[in-house]
Amino acid sequence: MSTELIAEARRQVEICNACRYCEGYCAVFPAITRQRAFADGDITQLANLCHNCRGCYYACQYTEPHEFALNLPKALAEVRQASWQDHAWPRGFARLYDRNGVVIAALLVVAIALLFALAQAFRPETGEGFYAYMSHGLMVAVFAPAFVLPLAAIAVSLRGYWRSVGGGAVSLTDLWAALRSAGRMDNLSGGHGEGCNFEDADRFSNARRGFHHAVLYGFLLCFASTSTATLMHYLLGLEAPYGPFSLPKLLGVPGGVLLCLGTAGLAWLKLKADPELGAPKVWGGEMAFVALLFAVSATGLVLYAATGSAAVGWLLPLHLGTVLTFFLLIPFSKMAHGFYRLAALVRDQTERG
Incomplete structure (x- = not known):
């Protein structure tokens, strides 16, 4: 899997873990808050746990034009797709x-x-x-x-x-x-x-x-x-x-x-x-x-x-x-x-x- 995809998803997940505004939205956010550090396998697991409902994106205060430029649904979707390809x-x-x-x-x-x-x-x-x-x-x-x-x-x-x-x-x-x-x-x-x-x-x-x-x-x-x-x-x-x-x-x-x-x-x-x-x-x-x-x-x-x-x-x-x-x-x-x-x-x- 591309290291860039994992790195970008990890960056966004770590910001989400610090913010925790979306903690009750789906299973992804409680899973994030249970950890302090995220290995590659952890990011892959979060990506496949995500159902791409996009609620977190529209609730987020750190999407573009903010400098954090969060787009967690896209970041996890790309990792998720790459994980299917890698394991297929x-x-x-x-x-x-x-x-x-x-x-x-x-x-x-x-x-x-x-x-x-x-x-x-x-x-x-x-x-x-x-x-x-x-x-x-x-x-x-x-x-x-x-x-x-x-x-x-x-x-x-x-x-x-x-x-x-x-x-x-x-x-x-x-x-x-x-x-x-x-x-x-x-x-x-x-x-x-x-x-x-x-x-x-x-x-x-x-x-x-x-x-x-x-x-x-x-x-x-x-x-x-x-x-x-x-x-x-x-x-x-x-x-x-x-x-x-x-x-x-x-x-x-x-x-x-x-x-x-x-x-x-x-x-x-x-x-x-x-x-x-x-x-x-x-x-x-x-x-x-x-x-x-x-x-x-x-x-x-x-x-x-x-x-x-x-x-x-x-x-x-x-x-x-x-x-x-x-x-x-x-x-x-x-x-x-x-x-x-x-x-x-x-x-x-x-x-x-």
């Missing part, structure tokens, strides 16, 4: 994605969708629903490694991060507290429940928190839908397609709607927000992730609505292309932030004792 595996692709996220995601979706479209030439002689276009065996052969390998890469990345921030043994109590905090999005409440200042300077808003909730729980519902369908297929012998009142559909359709609403909302807020209070160099890669997750949910809903029509022949490759691209880019896209933020929350709980 393979590291080189993470940096390439940050510079060209939109292009890489778009090319992967198109290329994979075309491959799935060509694979329909070998469609099975029998099958219902999607399996009339593509065999179940082919889907499993493609998606099983595409799901497992990125998670393995994330595990390698988190192991490196945990070592760099001095993480040790974790109790179930600490893990549960971190999961609760992440599930409630506590650090997007501004410390006072009125919300953060992400998209509109001095105006408090819970919009970003709400859209994050929609994305998180929409994703979990979709994952539960897929998991339920897998169990039904292998344990109960109940093969797709499933009816509208089946458990996979009752979980998946609301999940897809929540994902669409959440990602569209986050993209809207990101367009309104000041890019100079984040990491502007990776703005495109972050927006590419939001757009990709929206495409995953939107194509899934459209595909479900088109069931039984001729449109399934081209909608299915498009949807599978977006899903597979999403999985492959998990270790390098903004999706990684969920894993790192949870790790930072766990680390914070262990520090609190």
